[in-house]
Amino acid sequence: MTKWVNKHLSRPVPGRVSAAIARDLLRLVRQFDYDPSALLRDAGLSHLGSALLAPGGGERPLSHGDFARLYAHCTLLLDDHAAHQEGREALTKAGFDMMCHCLITCRTLRDVIDRMDRFSVMLGPRLGRLLLKVDEDKARIDMPTVRKIRNACAYLSDLTGLSTYARLYGWLIGEDLPLLGAAMRYPPLLDKRTIHYLMPCPVRHGAPENSFHFPATYLDRPVIRSPHELESLLERFPFDIEEPQSKDAPLSERIAHLFGAMLASGETPSTAAELARQFSISVATLKRRLAAESTSLARIKAKARQTLAYQLLADPRLTIGEVGRRAQFSDTSAFRRAFHAWTGQSPTCWRETQIIGARDDSRLG
Numbered sequence: 001m002t003k004w005v006n007k008h009l010s011r012p013v014p015g016r017v018s019a020a021i022a023r024d025l026l027r028l029v030r031q032f033d034y035d036p037s038a039l040l041r042d043a044g045l046s047h048l049g050s051a052l053l054a055p056g057g058g059e060r061p062l063s064h065g066d067f068a069r070l071y072a073h074c075t076l077l078l079d080d081h082a083a084h085q086e087g088r089e090a091l092t093k094a095g096f097d098m099m100c101h102c103l104i105t106c107r108t109l110r111d112v113i114d115r116m117d118r119f120s121v122m123l124g125p126r127l128g129r130l131l132l133k134v135d136e137d138k139a140r141i142d143m144p145t146v147r148k149i150r151n152a153c154a155y156l157s158d159l160t161g162l163s164t165y166a167r168l169y170g171w172l173i174g175e176d177l178p179l180l181g182a183a184m185r186y187p188p189l190l191d192k193r194t195i196h197y198l199m200p201c202p203v204r205h206g207a208p209e210n211s212f213h214f215p216a217t218y219l220d221r222p223v224i225r226s227p228h229e230l231e232s233l234l235e236r237f238p239f240d241i242e243e244p245q246s247k248d249a250p251l252s253e254r255i256a257h258l259f260g261a262m263l264a265s266g267e268t269p270s271t272a273a274e275l276a277r278q279f280s281i282s283v284a285t286l287k288r289r290l291a292a293e294s295t296s297l298a299r300i301k302a303k304a305r306q307t308l309a310y311q312l313l314a315d316p317r318l319t320i321g322e323v324g325r326r327a328q329f330s331d332t333s334a335f336r337r338a339f340h341a342w343t344g345q346s347p348t349c350w351r352e353t354q355i356i357g358a359r360d361d362s363r364l365g
Contacts, residue, residue: 016061174247183207
């Protein structure tokens with residue numbers, strides 16, 4: 001665990017984090033009979049010992065890079081303690097990463113939540129369930145706790161879980177998820193500054209279940225991140241709290257990602273009305289923004305079909321007719337005409353050219 005954290009959390013991140021939050025986490029480490037000095041040493045943060053552990057150490061804030069390393073070591077240690085006091089195994093970083101890889105192919109945030117819950121059932125009790133409840137314009141994620149021991153390390157573990165899921169949702173859809181509030185089935189067992197840093201919204205304590213809620217319109221937001229982006233994220237996530245969620249991507253790029261996923265799974269791409277609802281804008285605004293980006297839904301759909309056709313033609317097991325059908329052309333002739341317009345070649349000639357090129361590359365290699 002230490003080797004993994006030190007390897008991947010060494011890249012500094014701009015900004016600073018209050019020393020009070022770091023001390024609050026180290027207080028829990030000491031409370032559960034672990035040595036804070038040893039933890040700082042294992043994290044490669046011995047230089048912070050006098051500032052964080054000595055009386056009157058001052059309020060000099062930590063860099064985000066140092067705090068991410070400290071947070072990683074503290075949460076992994078205390079989450080493991082919280083699991084073992086219940087007689088079960090803790091969720092590992094590898095298990096968390098595998099869950100994220102299962103989510104990256106989801107279509108919408110609603111699909112993400114459903115798949116996460118099914119994944120949690122498979123891994124239970126290492127991972128708590130996630131139950132979606134929608135009441136008019138508000139969506140609530142309940143994370144029922146089955147813990148019998150609800151002490152401070154269990155509190156940190158559950159609060160970290162809520163914070164991680166909320167941040168992951170925002171990252172997947174490329175937008176900051178506007179949290180309307182959260183609830184914990186505990187009294188407040190951390191400093192209020194730590195609670196707010198992990199969950200930057202009003203948090204109600206003594207609630208029936210752990211939960212957070214946000215506008216229900218976000219459930220239809222499409223997942224716009226790629227597997228390549230996920231690989232990069234998982235080098236730091238979930239320990240880098242400041243990992244950006246918003247993605248400055250044009251609307252056309254978001255729709256292209258969605259159309260590509262829908263075509264690949266055999267679904268008809270969304271209509272203008274359906275897209276407008278997903279992005280919480282009017283149809284007129286949707287068309288105006290695409291026009292400002294010098295494109296249209298028809299062009300985006302055509303490009304998505306073209307990209308899918310190239311990918312499918314790389315599989316020699318598929319006939320030309322099957323490729324055209326999967327790319328949602330009316331018949332093989334229509335597909336051949338469209339492909340010739342794209343490349344100046346027939347699909348068969350293009351495929352043969354690619355195969356020959358691949359063989360030549362392999363010989364040169």
